[in-house]
Amino acid sequence: MAYMITSDCICCQACEWECPNQAISERISQYVIDPARCTECLGESGSPHCADICPVNACQPDPENHESLEQLLAKARSLHSRKRTVHVSA
Numbered sequence: 001m002a003y004m005i006t007s008d009c010i011c012c013q014a015c016e017w018e019c020p021n022q023a024i025s026e027r028i029s030q031y032v033i034d035p036a037r038c039t040e041c042l043g044e045s046g047s048p049h050c051a052d053i054c055p056v057n058a059c060q061p062d063p064e065n066h067e068s069l070e071q072l073l074a075k076a077r078s079l080h081s082r083k084r085t086v087h088v089s090a
């Protein structure tokens with residue numbers, strides 16, 4: 001599922017620079033994640049980068065955007081198809 005930014009966000013901007021998919025942007029003093037671009041960092045090293053770096057734990061899985069592993073993988077491949085191949089190990 002995509003991640004979301006909760007109201008605990010302090011707008012420190014740290015997550016925006018960490019996202020490999022440019023899924024995070026600022027909207028009227030609130031940072032938001034575009035679920036169409038969030039892949040949970042699938043194919044990247046480690047866990048979701050935004051959640052890892054957030055100092056107030058404001059990046060959380062979005063219960064409104066459930067996606068299967070296959071759907072996330074298809075999204076990651078679509079977003080990065082021209083840049084590189086996405087590999088996922090089981």
Ligand code: SF4
Nearest residue numbers: 019038039041048050
């Ligand atoms: Fe971006 Fe990864 Fe956070 Fe999704 S989980 S918004 S892809 S940094």
